[in-house]
Amino acid sequence: MSKSSDTLALEKGLPRTTTSFLFTRLLHQIRLRERQPRKLGAVGSFTPSEIHIIQTIGIGRGMIMGELANRIGVTSGAITQIVERMENKGLVRRFQLMRGSNKVNVILTDKGESVYFAYEEFFVKPFDQWIRDELNENELKSFEKGVKKLIEFLNE
16 A cells, blocks of 8 residues: 555655645645546536636626637637537537637537536535635635735746
8 A cells, every 4th residue: 555645754754734745735636626527416517627617708708719718828729629629518609709800709608607607506605605614804814815825926
């Protein structure tokens, strides 16, 4: 049986509670979760990338494909492939903004909007409630500040 990362760290004399060690564990947990589809009740199961794109597009707004690619950090070729798969699943619809224009807009279909609302219900609201139950107002502000700084660090 293989040893856990905690056990290996302790054997090497590394403290388990260092900030960088905890951050590495957090990233590992996020990576593991990002590989698994999310079950959203009767709406079905969807990949984290599908959910992320649906959340980024939002309800009723739509978004130009190039802007969507920039926001989620992929190339225009990659977003075209992802959106095409989502279109085949009935989650989004693409259309040209103007005849002869190379700008393509993408909007959520009714099914895509159902996924948006189901994700809010099954994951966003419970997380928001859990974090507010666990942290007081000052801790929450510090947590949010820390997360913003981590995002800035990762974007450097």
